[in-house]
Amino acid sequence: MAGVSALGVAALTFSLVPSNADAEIAPQAAAAAAPVAFTNATGTAQAKTVQNSMIEQHSTAEKLVKAADAAKAKAAAETKAKAAKAKAASEAKAKAAADAKDKAEKAAKAKADAKKRASEKANRSTARKPVYANNLDGWIREAMAIMKKEGIPGSYEGIHRNIIRESSGNRWAINNWDINARNGVPSKGLLQVIQPTFDRYHVAGTKKDLYDPVANIVAACNYAADRYGSMDNVNSAY
Incomplete structure (x- = not known):
């Protein structure tokens, strides 16, 4: 042109x-x-238009690059945040599982310890339980242990003295000639107790056998305590 x-x-x-x-x-x-x-x-106008177009294209390209970089940075930050969140959740889950396991182990240990202590206590109680001799001395001592527990008075001397007088220490002794015998209820055992008296003053935990030496002593002492205050106060037929 x-x-x-x-x-x-x-x-x-x-x-x-x-x-x-x-x-x-x-x-x-x-x-x-x-x-x-x-x-x-x-x-001149055409030259300026081309120049402006190139400048605008360059500016648009810069904006696109910046936008892409921003999007990339945002995506990387989101990915990092998600990874951190997932890691925290995984660690919390692992910690909760470890805490639950530790709690269960402690509970199991406490239960085992309690069972062990109970067993040891039972063994100690068994070990401490006295073994009484199967003779007059052992019968009196065992009877006195029961009497102490039940609150029945009586000393070793008082019990032994009356046993010797009544039966000479023969657990199978029986009186077939006195008034009780004539009435059909003979006196029996170490302390010569009749059946009705034994039944009335029998102490739970002892055998229901009039000839059983321990049961005989305990029932007789229980009767003597009720009637005389104590077997120690008995010095003759009672």
Whole structure:
């Protein structure tokens, strides 16, 4: 377009100059016309438009790169946050499982310890339980242990003294000649107790056998305590 404009100007110039001056004016017209092609307003505007377009494209590209970098950074941060959250949840779950296991182990240990202590206590009680001799001395001592527990008074001396007088220490002794015998209820055992008296003063935990030495002593002492205050106070037939 610049070239066409220049040619138009040149043609106009040649048409206004006389023919005899063509050779002189032509070089001047060509020289004057040449700069017009480069100073044309349309050409300058086009050059500026292209430049602005390139600048805008460059700015848009920069914005796109920045947006992509921001999106990438955001995605990386979200991925990192999710990983941290998952790790925390996993650690919390593992800790809860470990705590539950530790609690269960402690409970099991406490239960085992309690069972062991109970067993040891039972063994100690069994070990401490006295073993009484199967003779007059052992029968009296065992009877006195029961009497102490039941709150029945009586000393070793008082019990032994009355046993010797009543039966001479014979657990199978029986009186078949006194009034009780004539009434059909003979006195029996170490302390010569009749059956009705034994039944009434029998102490739970002893055998229900009038001839059993321990049961005989305990029942007789229980009766003596009720009637005389204690077997120690009995010095004759009672």
